[in-house]
Amino acid sequence: MRWSxxxxxxxxxxxxxxxxxxxSAAGRVPRxxxxxxxxxxxxxxxxxxVDGDATYFDIEVVDPWHAYALGARLTVxxxxxxxxxxxxxxxxxTSMPAPRKxxxxxxxxxxxxxxxxxxxxxxxxxxxDRHWRPAAWRFNGKRWTKVRVPSPGYGDSEFQAVTVIPGTxxxxxxxxxxxxxGGWPSRPSPLAMRWNGRRWREASMPELQRAAMLRDVTAxxxxxxWAVGTxxxxxxxxxxxxxxxxxxxxxxxxxxxxxxxxxDEVGGGGARDALAAGWxxxxxxxxxxxxxxxxxxxxxxxARLRPQGVAFSMEGTAxxxxxxxxxxxxxxxxxxxxxxxxxxxxGWVRTMVRRVGSPISVAAIDAATRHDVWVVGNVGxxxxxxxxxxxxxxxAQHWC
Numbered sequence: 001m002r003w004s005x006x007x008x009x010x011x012x013x014x015x016x017x018x019x020x021x022x023x024s025a026a027g028r029v030p031r032x033x034x035x036x037x038x039x040x041x042x043x044x045x046x047x048x049x050v051d052g053d054a055t056y057f058d059i060e061v062v063d064p065w066h067a068y069a070l071g072a073r074l075t076v077x078x079x080x081x082x083x084x085x086x087x088x089x090x091x092x093x094t095s096m097p098a099p100r101k102x103x104x105x106x107x108x109x110x111x112x113x114x115x116x117x118x119x120x121x122x123x124x125x126x127x128x129d130r131h132w133r134p135a136a137w138r139f140n141g142k143r144w145t146k147v148r149v150p151s152p153g154y155g156d157s158e159f160q161a162v163t164v165i166p167g168t169x170x171x172x173x174x175x176x177x178x179x180x181x182g183g184w185p186s187r188p189s190p191l192a193m194r195w196n197g198r199r200w201r202e203a204s205m206p207e208l209q210r211a212a213m214l215r216d217v218t219a220x221x222x223x224x225x226w227a228v229g230t231x232x233x234x235x236x237x238x239x240x241x242x243x244x245x246x247x248x249x250x251x252x253x254x255x256x257x258x259x260x261x262x263x264d265e266v267g268g269g270g271a272r273d274a275l276a277a278g279w280x281x282x283x284x285x286x287x288x289x290x291x292x293x294x295x296x297x298x299x300x301x302x303a304r305l306r307p308q309g310v311a312f313s314m315e316g317t318a319x320x321x322x323x324x325x326x327x328x329x330x331x332x333x334x335x336x337x338x339x340x341x342x343x344x345x346x347g348w349v350r351t352m353v354r355r356v357g358s359p360i361s362v363a364a365i366d367a368a369t370r371h372d373v374w375v376v377g378n379v380g381x382x383x384x385x386x387x388x389x390x391x392x393x394x395x396a397q398h399w400c
Contacts, residue, residue, distance in 0.1 A: 039371070039400040042340070042354045047394045048086055048095040056084070056376035056394040057363040060110045064368070065090040068116065069376050070108045071394055083118070084394070088374075093396060099137045099144045109162040111169050114141035117195075119159035119173045122146075134159040134175055134191065136200065149200045152177040152191055159191075161216045163225070171195040172247070174214040174227045187211035190245065192227065192252060205245075205252050212243055220268040224248055226286075228263035228276045242284070244276060244291060257284055257291035269312035275320065277307035283320060299341055300350045306336070309375075313367040318343040321353075321365035321375050333359035340365065340375060340399070353397055360395065373399040 047056075047069075056071035067088035072081045083098035083105040099105050105120040116139040121132045134157045137144045151157070159175040177191045190212045192203040214229040225247035230240035242263050244255045261281035268274040272288030282302075283294045296303045304325040311319045320341040327335025338353035338360055353362055357379035367373040380392030 042351065042375070042397045042399055044354050044356045044395065044397050045088075045093060047093050047396055050084065050394065053380070053392050054084055054394050055363065055378035055392050056086070056396065058106075058108055059364045059366045059374050059376045059396070060108050061366040061368040061372060061374050062110055062113075064372055066110070066113055067366075067368075067374055068096075068108055068110055069093070069374075069394070069396055070105065070118070071376070071378075072105075085118075086394075086396075088396070097139070097142075097144060099146075103135060103137075104132075104158075105137075106159065107161045109164045109171055111164055111171075115139070115169065117162055117164075117171060118144070119162040119175075121158040121175075132156040132158055134173070134193070136162075136173065136195075147200070149193065150202055152202060153179060155179045157191060159193075160214060163217045163219045165219045165222055165225070168222070169197050170222075172217050172219055172225050172227075173200075174217040174229075176213040176229075188213050190214045190227070190229065190243075190252075192217075192247075203247075203252060206254060208254070210241075214243070214245070215262075215264050216266045218266050218268045218274070220271060220274070224268070224271060226266045226268055226274055226276070227252075228266040230262040242276075242278070242281070244284075255291065258293045260284065260293055265307065265310050267310040267312050267318075269316050269318060273312070273316065273318070275310040275312075275318060277310050277320065277322075279306050279308065279322075281307075283307055283310070294348075299348050301339075302341075305339070308361075308363050308377075309365040311365045311367045311373070313370045313373070315370050317367065317370040319365050319367055319373060320348075321362050323361050333361065336361060338362040338375070338377065340373075342370075342373075351399070356395060357393075371400045375399075 050073050052074045054073035056069045058070040061067045069086045071084040073084045085096040085098045086093045087096050103122045105118045109117045118137045122135040134149050136147045156178040159173045162173040173193050175191045176188045178188050188211050190205050193200045210231040212231045214227045217227045219225045227245045229243045231243045232240035241259045244257045246255050261278050263276050263278045266276045274286035276284040284291045305322050307322040309321045323336040324339045325335050340351050341348045360379040362375045362377035365375045376396045378392040379395050
C-alpha cells in the first residue's frame with residue numbers, strides 16, 4: 001500500500017523560466033525551473049511503484065533537474081534484497097537501471113548525469129569458500145559497468161560510502177577490511193581507496209590500537225577529506241567509540257573528538273565547517289580547529305533524536321535529518337516522527353517532515369541549494385526495528 005501524494009508543480013511565467021547554464025538567449029528554449037507552491041515546508045512526491053517491500057536510504061542532489069535516490073527492494077519470489085535507483089528530473093521520479101543482482105550496493109556519488117558511481121560489495125568464491133570483496137560500478141547514462149577494485153588482501157572487505165572530490169572526476173571510497181589469519185577473521189581495520197580517473201588505488205591507513213570500521217566519507221576539496229566510523233576493543237560485539245579520520249597533506253590521520261559512540265554520517269561545508277552524526281549518538285561539529293558536540297539545547301527536542309543524515313547546501317546552510325522518538329519504546333516504529341533541522345543566523349530551526357503514513361522514517365538528506373533539499377526514507381510497517389523495513393514503500397520529500 002502507498003501513501004505518497006503527487007506534489008503539485010506550477011510554472012509562474014517569468015519567475016519559473018531560466019536558461020540552461022551557458023546557453024545563449026537566442027536559439028534555445030530555456031529550461032523550466034519547477035516552482036514549488038508550498039515553500040517553507042516539506043512536500044511529498046510520488047515515487048515509482050515497486051513490486052515488493054522497498055526503501056530509499058541515500059539521496060544525491062545535483063540541481064533542480066537531477067536528484068538520485070538509492071535504495072533496495074525485497075523481491076516477492078526469492079525474498080532477496082535488490083538495488084533500487086530512481087531519478088528526479090524536475091517534475092517526477094522515474095526508475096533507473098540498477099547494478100545487477102548478486103551485489104550489495106550501499107552508496108551513490110554523482111560526477112555528472114553520465115557518470116554516476118555506486119559502491120558496496122559483491123560475492124566471490126576462493127578455495128570453495130564464499131567471501132565478500134569491495135565493489136564499484138559506473139553508470140554512463142545508459143548502463144552500469146563493474147569497475148575493477150584491487151583486493152585489500154585475504155579475508156572479507158566492503159565499501160560503505162563514496163564521495164566525489166568537488167571540481168574533479170576523482171572519488172574516495174571507504175569501508176572495512178576483515179583480515180583473516182588461518183582462515184579465521186581477525187579484527188576489522190579501516191579501508192580507503194581513491195579513484196584517480198583511471199583506476200582505484202588503496203590508500204595507506206594508520207595503525208590503530210583498536211579494531212575499526214569506516215561508515216561514511218565526504219570531500220571538502222582535494223586536500224581535506226573526512227571519514228567517520230567506530231573503533232572497538234576485541235571483546236565488543238556492538239557499539240564502539242567515535243572514530244574520525246582526515247585525509248590531508250597526502251595521508252590519512254585520526255583526529256581527536258568527543259566520544260559520543262558510533263558515527264554513521266559526515267558532511268563538509270568548508271574547511272571550517274563540518275558535521276558528523278551517529279544514529280544512536282548525537283551530532284558533532286568541526287569549527288576549523290576541533291570537533292565538539294552540539295548541545296541538545298541548541299537542537300530543539302534532540303535528546304531523543306536518532307540522526308540519519310547531514311548535508312550542506314552550496315551556500316553553506318547545514319541540515320540534519322533524523323527520527324525523533326516521542327514514545328517510550330525505542331524499538332517501536334510508531335514511537336518515531338521524522339524531523340529535519342537547518343541552521344540559520346539565529347540558530348537551529350526544526351521542521352517536521354510530512355507524515356504521509358504511519359510509521360514513517362527518514363534515512364538520508366542532501367541539498368543542492370537552500371531551496372533544493374531532499375529527504376528520503378520509507379513509510380510502512382517495520383519488523384520490530386526502525387532500521388529493518390517490512391511491508392514498506394519508499395518516500396521522497398522536497399524542501400524549497
